[in-house]
Amino acid sequence: MSEMLRAPAEVEYAAELDWLESVDDGPKPFSWRLSPKMVRLFVLGSDRADGLDRPVRPKWFGDRGIVERAVVTLASDRGLLLVGDPGTGKSWLAELLAAAISRTSTLVVQGTAGTTEDHVRYSWNVSMVIAHGQSRASMIPSPIMTAMREGVIGRFEELTRTTVDVQDALISILSEKYVAVPELDEDNIVFARPGFSIIATANSRDRGVHDLSSALQRRFNFVRIPTVTNRRSEAEIVRFRTTDLLRRHRIALEVPPTLLDVLLQSFADLRAAAAAATGDDERLESALSTAEQIGVLEDAVLHGSFFGAGTGALSAETLAGSLVGALARRSPEDLAILNKYWHGVVEPRSRDRGGDWTGFLEGGRRAIAALS
Structure with missing residues (x-):
């Protein structure tokens, strides 16, 4: 950790997550590491009513209902889209949720004008393809495909800054929960394991840059993060x-x-x-x-x-x-x-x-x- 400029949440709070997992007796959806109640507690902190032997400090300061709705969405078959103005803590909340649920928050696609469909699906190791042909070994999975294969949370930052082609690549992933690899004759479908979901963020000031299609919107639950005024x-x-x-x-x-x-x-x-x-x-x-x-x-x-x-x-x-x-x-x-x-x-x-x-x-x- 001392060699990291900024440790991800699962590393920064590893000891706390280990302890919460050891005392967590609640039901866990899919392959979640913590139960929904413990995920909420990790994000928002504990109080006396939780009856824990040690305090858990809050890491995100916001409405409890926002976190609960986000957690419930991730336990369903829909993606989670956090929408809000710049600086409202969307990315930080996404990181905390992924760390608590999957113990990994680094499977991230950063949306920009240069993001391509390959960043969402897969690409190829050219030297291996030349030497041995196209195979699973020569395929380079995207962070989203890796999250599918491992049954964990994948993240997509600034979704509305990407082009329509990139956004459309998410539709089949969120709907069918698999990615087809037509270049392969055999073993050419990568299926998502239970526990896979996507947390995306969108800047409300980017409205009109690349609006989401109605098809993609239907596959996300929108959770709006308000600007802190208190x-x-x-x-x-x-x-x-x-x-x-x-x-x-x-x-x-x-x-x-x-x-x-x-x-x-x-x-x-x-x-x-x-x-x-x-x-x-x-x-x-x-x-x-x-x-x-x-x-x-x-x-x-x-x-x-x-x-x-x-x-x-x-x-x-x-x-x-x-x-x-x-x-x-x-x-x-x-x-x-x-x-x-x-x-x-x-x-x-x-x-x-x-x-x-x-x-x-x-x-x-x-x-x-x-x-x-």
Whole structure:
């Protein structure tokens, strides 16, 4: 694990998953490693009512009904499609579910404009085909085919960014639960084993890029992941994910609650301004997601640790600089929006409240001036 830049969930939480499996006496669908109740508990964490000997900390912060519907879908013969805005935790939830159910979350197809049907089905080892001809040995299975053969969960990220041909390749897999290999004369069908399913994700902002056909939509259960609006939940998410990221960098630092409040309030203000805007030139290009808050906070902590005044502590000035640097993607549009926010909101708040808002005001001013 120390040699991995980012360990997958089944490795990161291997000890916890082993323990949950050892105390799990619930019914398990197919070849699942954990029962549905234990899958939910692994994702959302435990409480006293669960009666466990040790606590299980939450890893995804969201509505319990969303996780339950996702788990029930995966126990059926339909695929699961997680839909939501960027940064709402779709991929992280998919990884956690696959890790809990199958103990493998790395059978992933990343959807892009360059994804082909071979990425969903199979391809061939050309040198082996030349030397020995086409056979099962010379076939290179896709992550989805591997998941079929092993009876585990396969994942498909950003499904709506792929072309129609790629999407159509999933229809027969989800319907018939097999892949035909017409190049082979014998042993030319790969059947899915019990336990196989697909978790796909789709960015709601990509609507219209490559819309799903009605045939493919019928083979998925849609579960919508809402944007986190609860201040307390968002603070928990940011704190949890940032702690994990900093542990990876071997930086031991507690984020001051007052600075976390400044960050959360700033994003809330900017979201409100975006909602009230009448045109795209009045909105930041950023989705202002929770994931972007995590990125801003991580950047600020690392900057303070590497280039700070020697204490390694996070400062309001550094936080402001990281926020401006992360959100100012278009020039001059985004810079004008941020400058308006700093003058119209941050400056009066600095006069009224002082404290970290004063440093946040100065740091933001300097960052905006440097980019202008």
